[in-house]
Amino acid sequence: MKNKKYYLISLLIGFMLFNFSLYAQETKDGATSEKTLTEDEIFYGTPLRSDTKVVHPPYAWGDCTTCHTDGDGGDGELIMDPPELCSMCHTPKDDKKWIHGPVGAGACTACHNPHESDNAKLLVASSINELCNSCHQAKGEFLHNTTNIHPPVQDQCTNCHDPHTEDHEFQLKADGKMDLCVMCHTEKEVWVNTVTDKHGALDKPRKCLECHDPHGSENPKFLITDTNMELCLTCHSEKLVTDETGYVLADIGKHLDKNPDWHGPILWGDCASCHNPHGSNNLRMLKKAFPRDFYAKFDEKNYICFQCHEPEKIQDEFTKDMTNFRNGEHNMHYVHVNKEKGRSCRACHDFHGTKEYPHHLRKKTKFGKINFPMRFIETEDGGSCAPACHARRHYDRITPIENLK
Ligand code: HEC
Ligand code: HEC
Ligand code: HEC
Ligand code: HEC
Ligand code: HEC
Ligand code: HEC
Ligand code: HEC
Ligand code: HEC
Ligand code: HEC
Ligand code: HEC
Ligand code: HEC
Structure with a gap:
C-alpha cells in the first residue's frame, strides 16, 4: 500500500513538475495497474527500458559520414569529437553555470550510445539511478544501506539534478537549500512564509538542509541526527534572540544539563512533539496553543x-x-x-x-x-x-x- 501511494505521488510529480517525456512514457501504462516497486526499482529507480530499440535518427539514416570519416563507419574515427560533434545538431549541454563533470569533459558517450540503445534517450543503462550510480558508487551504496530513502531519490536522480548543466550548484533544478524542496513540498513554502512565529533555523545558511538530508538517512523524516532533540540542541545550546521582539531564549542545552528530571517527551528525544520545527501560529512555535501570560x-x-x-x-x-x-x-x-x-x-x-x-x-x-x-x-x-x-x-x-x- 505504501509503495502504491508513493508510486501515485511520484506519478503526479513526474507529470506536473517535470513533464519528462521519458517519465510519462514510463508511467502511462502503469498508471492504472496495481504496481508495487521491485527491489531493483527501489535501488535502481524507475526503469527506462524501451520495448522497441531506440535508434538515433542520424544512425538510422544510414549515412555514417554524418559523424564518421569513413562511409561504413570504419574503425569509428569521427569527423570531430563530442561535444562539438553532437552540437552540430543539438543545443549545447554545457551552457549553464554548473556543468556536470563528464559533460564538461565532452564525454557524451559515457551516458549515451550514439547509435542505438534498448533504453530511452539512448542511455547506456536501464535506469537513471543505475546510470548515475555506476560512477557515483558511494550514492549506490547509500541507497542500498540506508533505511529511509527520500522517494524522489529512489525514483530517479534527475527529479532534482540535471544530468548536463544547471544554474544551481550540483546541477540542481533550483537552489537545493530550500527552493528545490518547495517545488514539490509546496505546502511547506506556504507554511513557513505565513506562520506568525517563524523559525530562525530557516534563516541559517543551509535552510532546510540544516536539519534534513536531501537523499535520505537512517532517521525518520531524513533528519541528519538520530533524534530531533539532538538537532535542536545543536543550535539551542546557547542563548538565542528571537528576531521580532529581541526576547532572549533560554539556553535549553544548559537547562537540560542542570535539570536532569526531564519531561517525558524530552526523555524520548522528541522536542517536535510540542514544537513545530517549521514554525507555527502559536506561542514559541508550539504545535497547539499555550497561554502567553502568567x-x-x-x-x-x-x-x-x-x-x-x-x-x-x-x-x-x-x-x-x-x-x-x-x-x-x-x-x-x-x-x-x-x-x-x-x-x-x-x-x-x-x-x-x-x-x-x-x-x-x-x-x-x-x-x-x-x-x-x-x-x-x-x-x-x-x-x-x-x-x-x-x-x-x-x-x-x-x-x-x-x-x-
Ligand atoms: C550521430 C553520430 C554518429 C553516427 C551517425 C554514426 N556513428 Fe558510429 N560512433 C559515433 C561516436 C560518437 C562513436 C564513439 C563512441 C564512443 O566514444 O564510445 C562511434 C563509434 C563507432 C564505432 C567504433 C566502435 C563502437 O561501436 O564504439 C563504429 C565501428 C561505428 N561507430 C560505426 C558506425 C556506422 C557503421 C555508422 C553508420 C551506420 C555509424 N557509426 C554512424 C557516432 C556516430
Ligand atoms: C552523466 C550522463 C550524461 C552525460 C555525460 C550526457 N548526458 Fe545527455 N542525457 C542524460 C540523461 C540522464 C538524459 C535524460 C534525462 C533528461 O531528459 O533530462 C539525457 C538526455 C539527453 C538528450 C535528450 C533530451 C534533451 O535534453 O534534449 C540529449 C539531446 C542529450 N542528452 C545530449 C547530450 C550531449 C550532447 C551530451 C554531451 C555534451 C550529453 N548528453 C551528455 C545523461 C547524460
Ligand atoms: C546530424 C545530427 C545529429 C547529430 C550529430 C547528433 N544527433 Fe542526437 N539526435 C538527432 C536527431 C534528429 C534526434 C531526434 C530528435 C530529437 O530528439 O531532438 C536526436 C536525438 C538524440 C537523443 C534523444 C533520443 C531520444 O530517445 O529522445 C539523444 C540523447 C541524442 N540525440 C544524443 C546525441 C549525442 C550524444 C550526440 C553526439 C555523440 C548526438 N546526439 C549527435 C540528431 C543528431
Ligand atoms: C561517467 C561517470 C558519471 C556518471 C554516469 C554520472 N556522473 Fe556525476 N559526476 C561525475 C564526475 C567525474 C563528476 C565531477 C567530479 C566531482 O566533482 O566529484 C561528477 C559530479 C557530479 C555532481 C557534483 C558533485 C560535487 O561534489 O560537486 C553531481 C551532483 C552529480 N555528478 C550527479 C550525477 C547524477 C544525478 C548522475 C546521473 C544522471 C550522474 N552524476 C552520473 C561522473 C559521473
Ligand atoms: C530530492 C532532490 C534530490 C534527488 C532526487 C537527488 N539529489 Fe543529489 N543532491 C540534492 C541536494 C539538495 C544536494 C545538495 C546537498 C548539499 O548541499 O549538501 C545534492 C547533492 C548531491 C551530490 C553532491 C554532494 C553529495 O551528497 O555527495 C551528489 C554526488 C548527488 N547529489 C548525487 C545524487 C544521485 C546519484 C542521486 C540519485 C541516486 C541524487 N543525487 C538524487 C538533491 C537531490
Ligand atoms: C521531486 C519532488 C521532491 C523534491 C524536490 C523534494 N521532495 Fe521531499 N518528498 C517528495 C515525495 C514524493 C515524498 C513522499 C511523499 C510525502 O510524504 O510527502 C517526500 C517526502 C519527504 C519527507 C518525509 C515526509 C514524511 O512525512 O515522511 C521529507 C522530510 C522531505 N520530503 C523533505 C524534503 C526536503 C528537505 C527537500 C529539499 C532538499 C525535498 N524534500 C525535496 C518529493 C520531493
Ligand atoms: C530545525 C530543523 C528543521 C528545518 C530547518 C526543517 N525541518 Fe522539516 N522537519 C524537521 C523535523 C524535526 C521534522 C519531523 C517533525 C515531527 O516529527 O513532527 C520535519 C518534518 C518535515 C516533513 C514531513 C512532514 C511534516 O511536516 O512533519 C517535511 C515534508 C519537511 N520537514 C520538509 C522541510 C522543508 C521543505 C524544509 C525547508 C523549508 C524543512 N523541512 C526545514 C526539522 C526541520
Ligand atoms: C540551525 C539552527 C537551529 C536549529 C537546528 C533549531 N533552531 Fe530553534 N531557533 C533557532 C534560532 C536562530 C532561533 C531564534 C530566532 C527565532 O525566533 O526563530 C530559534 C528559535 C526557536 C524557538 C523560539 C521561537 C520564537 O520566536 O518564539 C523555539 C521554540 C525553537 N527555536 C525550538 C526549536 C526546536 C524544538 C528545534 C528542533 C526541532 C530547533 N528549534 C532547532 C535556530 C535553530
Ligand atoms: C511538553 C511540551 C514541550 C516539549 C517536549 C518541549 N518544549 Fe519547548 N516549550 C514548551 C512550552 C509550553 C514553551 C513555552 C514556555 C513558556 O513560555 O513559558 C516552550 C518554550 C521553549 C523555548 C523558548 C524558551 C524561552 O526562553 O522562552 C525554547 C527555545 C524551547 N521550548 C525549545 C525546546 C527544545 C529544544 C526542546 C527539546 C529539548 C523542547 N523545547 C521540548 C513545551 C515543550
Ligand atoms: C507529547 C506528550 C506530552 C505533552 C504534550 C505534555 N506532556 Fe507532560 N508528560 C508526558 C509524559 C509521557 C509524562 C510522564 C513522564 C514524566 O514524568 O515526565 C509527563 C509528565 C508530566 C508531569 C509530571 C507527572 C508526575 O507526576 O511526575 C507534569 C507536571 C507534566 N507532564 C506537565 C505537562 C504540562 C504542563 C504540559 C503542557 C505544557 C505537558 N505536560 C505536555 C507527556 C506529555
Ligand atoms: C498552582 C500550581 C500548579 C499549576 C498552576 C498547575 N499544576 Fe500541575 N501540579 C501541581 C502540583 C503541586 C502537582 C503535584 C501533585 C502531587 O503529586 O502531590 C501537580 C501535578 C501535575 C501532574 C501530575 C499528575 C497529577 O495530576 O497529579 C500533571 C500531569 C500536571 N500537574 C499537569 C498540569 C497542567 C497541564 C497544568 C496547566 C493546565 C498544571 N498542571 C498546572 C501544581 C500545579
Whole structure:
C-alpha cells in the first residue's frame, strides 16, 4: 500500500513538475495497474527500458559520414569529437553555470550510445539511478544501506539534478537549500512564509538542509541526527534572540544539563512533539496553543498539554483520581487554573526539565520581573508550598487540611 501511494505521488510529480517525456512514457501504462516497486526499482529507480530499440535518427539514416570519416563507419574515427560533434545538431549541454563533470569533459558517450540503445534517450543503462550510480558508487551504496530513502531519490536522480548543466550548484533544478524542496513540498513554502512565529533555523545558511538530508538517512523524516532533540540542541545550546521582539531564549542545552528530571517527551528525544520545527501560529512555535501570560482565562483549547494529559485534571472541581494535586477530593488544579484569571501551568511546572522538586515543579516561578521561590515540600499524601502568592498552604489527599486564609 505504501509503495502504491508513493508510486501515485511520484506519478503526479513526474507529470506536473517535470513533464519528462521519458517519465510519462514510463508511467502511462502503469498508471492504472496495481504496481508495487521491485527491489531493483527501489535501488535502481524507475526503469527506462524501451520495448522497441531506440535508434538515433542520424544512425538510422544510414549515412555514417554524418559523424564518421569513413562511409561504413570504419574503425569509428569521427569527423570531430563530442561535444562539438553532437552540437552540430543539438543545443549545447554545457551552457549553464554548473556543468556536470563528464559533460564538461565532452564525454557524451559515457551516458549515451550514439547509435542505438534498448533504453530511452539512448542511455547506456536501464535506469537513471543505475546510470548515475555506476560512477557515483558511494550514492549506490547509500541507497542500498540506508533505511529511509527520500522517494524522489529512489525514483530517479534527475527529479532534482540535471544530468548536463544547471544554474544551481550540483546541477540542481533550483537552489537545493530550500527552493528545490518547495517545488514539490509546496505546502511547506506556504507554511513557513505565513506562520506568525517563524523559525530562525530557516534563516541559517543551509535552510532546510540544516536539519534534513536531501537523499535520505537512517532517521525518520531524513533528519541528519538520530533524534530531533539532538538537532535542536545543536543550535539551542546557547542563548538565542528571537528576531521580532529581541526576547532572549533560554539556553535549553544548559537547562537540560542542570535539570536532569526531564519531561517525558524530552526523555524520548522528541522536542517536535510540542514544537513545530517549521514554525507555527502559536506561542514559541508550539504545535497547539499555550497561554502567553502568567494569567489566562481557562479554556481547554489553549493548552497543548491536553494532547497527552487528561483535561479532567483541570476541569473537575472534585475528583478522587484525576489528579494528585487535591485536598481530599477538592481539585487544587481546578482551584488554580480553571477560572477567569486562571494561572497557566507555567506558574508551577517547567515543561523541559526540573531538579529540585518532583512532578516537574519548578524551583522558582516568574511573576512580572521577579522570580519567586516555590518552596514546595512533598509529604506522603500531599504537599505544601509557600510561594510569594500566599503563605504556606497544604494539601492532603487522605485527610484534607484546613488552610488559614
Ligand atoms: C550521430 C553520430 C554518429 C553516427 C551517425 C554514426 N556513428 Fe558510429 N560512433 C559515433 C561516436 C560518437 C562513436 C564513439 C563512441 C564512443 O566514444 O564510445 C562511434 C563509434 C563507432 C564505432 C567504433 C566502435 C563502437 O561501436 O564504439 C563504429 C565501428 C561505428 N561507430 C560505426 C558506425 C556506422 C557503421 C555508422 C553508420 C551506420 C555509424 N557509426 C554512424 C557516432 C556516430
Ligand atoms: C552523466 C550522463 C550524461 C552525460 C555525460 C550526457 N548526458 Fe545527455 N542525457 C542524460 C540523461 C540522464 C538524459 C535524460 C534525462 C533528461 O531528459 O533530462 C539525457 C538526455 C539527453 C538528450 C535528450 C533530451 C534533451 O535534453 O534534449 C540529449 C539531446 C542529450 N542528452 C545530449 C547530450 C550531449 C550532447 C551530451 C554531451 C555534451 C550529453 N548528453 C551528455 C545523461 C547524460
Ligand atoms: C546530424 C545530427 C545529429 C547529430 C550529430 C547528433 N544527433 Fe542526437 N539526435 C538527432 C536527431 C534528429 C534526434 C531526434 C530528435 C530529437 O530528439 O531532438 C536526436 C536525438 C538524440 C537523443 C534523444 C533520443 C531520444 O530517445 O529522445 C539523444 C540523447 C541524442 N540525440 C544524443 C546525441 C549525442 C550524444 C550526440 C553526439 C555523440 C548526438 N546526439 C549527435 C540528431 C543528431
Ligand atoms: C561517467 C561517470 C558519471 C556518471 C554516469 C554520472 N556522473 Fe556525476 N559526476 C561525475 C564526475 C567525474 C563528476 C565531477 C567530479 C566531482 O566533482 O566529484 C561528477 C559530479 C557530479 C555532481 C557534483 C558533485 C560535487 O561534489 O560537486 C553531481 C551532483 C552529480 N555528478 C550527479 C550525477 C547524477 C544525478 C548522475 C546521473 C544522471 C550522474 N552524476 C552520473 C561522473 C559521473
Ligand atoms: C530530492 C532532490 C534530490 C534527488 C532526487 C537527488 N539529489 Fe543529489 N543532491 C540534492 C541536494 C539538495 C544536494 C545538495 C546537498 C548539499 O548541499 O549538501 C545534492 C547533492 C548531491 C551530490 C553532491 C554532494 C553529495 O551528497 O555527495 C551528489 C554526488 C548527488 N547529489 C548525487 C545524487 C544521485 C546519484 C542521486 C540519485 C541516486 C541524487 N543525487 C538524487 C538533491 C537531490
Ligand atoms: C521531486 C519532488 C521532491 C523534491 C524536490 C523534494 N521532495 Fe521531499 N518528498 C517528495 C515525495 C514524493 C515524498 C513522499 C511523499 C510525502 O510524504 O510527502 C517526500 C517526502 C519527504 C519527507 C518525509 C515526509 C514524511 O512525512 O515522511 C521529507 C522530510 C522531505 N520530503 C523533505 C524534503 C526536503 C528537505 C527537500 C529539499 C532538499 C525535498 N524534500 C525535496 C518529493 C520531493
Ligand atoms: C530545525 C530543523 C528543521 C528545518 C530547518 C526543517 N525541518 Fe522539516 N522537519 C524537521 C523535523 C524535526 C521534522 C519531523 C517533525 C515531527 O516529527 O513532527 C520535519 C518534518 C518535515 C516533513 C514531513 C512532514 C511534516 O511536516 O512533519 C517535511 C515534508 C519537511 N520537514 C520538509 C522541510 C522543508 C521543505 C524544509 C525547508 C523549508 C524543512 N523541512 C526545514 C526539522 C526541520
Ligand atoms: C540551525 C539552527 C537551529 C536549529 C537546528 C533549531 N533552531 Fe530553534 N531557533 C533557532 C534560532 C536562530 C532561533 C531564534 C530566532 C527565532 O525566533 O526563530 C530559534 C528559535 C526557536 C524557538 C523560539 C521561537 C520564537 O520566536 O518564539 C523555539 C521554540 C525553537 N527555536 C525550538 C526549536 C526546536 C524544538 C528545534 C528542533 C526541532 C530547533 N528549534 C532547532 C535556530 C535553530
Ligand atoms: C511538553 C511540551 C514541550 C516539549 C517536549 C518541549 N518544549 Fe519547548 N516549550 C514548551 C512550552 C509550553 C514553551 C513555552 C514556555 C513558556 O513560555 O513559558 C516552550 C518554550 C521553549 C523555548 C523558548 C524558551 C524561552 O526562553 O522562552 C525554547 C527555545 C524551547 N521550548 C525549545 C525546546 C527544545 C529544544 C526542546 C527539546 C529539548 C523542547 N523545547 C521540548 C513545551 C515543550
Ligand atoms: C507529547 C506528550 C506530552 C505533552 C504534550 C505534555 N506532556 Fe507532560 N508528560 C508526558 C509524559 C509521557 C509524562 C510522564 C513522564 C514524566 O514524568 O515526565 C509527563 C509528565 C508530566 C508531569 C509530571 C507527572 C508526575 O507526576 O511526575 C507534569 C507536571 C507534566 N507532564 C506537565 C505537562 C504540562 C504542563 C504540559 C503542557 C505544557 C505537558 N505536560 C505536555 C507527556 C506529555
Ligand atoms: C498552582 C500550581 C500548579 C499549576 C498552576 C498547575 N499544576 Fe500541575 N501540579 C501541581 C502540583 C503541586 C502537582 C503535584 C501533585 C502531587 O503529586 O502531590 C501537580 C501535578 C501535575 C501532574 C501530575 C499528575 C497529577 O495530576 O497529579 C500533571 C500531569 C500536571 N500537574 C499537569 C498540569 C497542567 C497541564 C497544568 C496547566 C493546565 C498544571 N498542571 C498546572 C501544581 C500545579
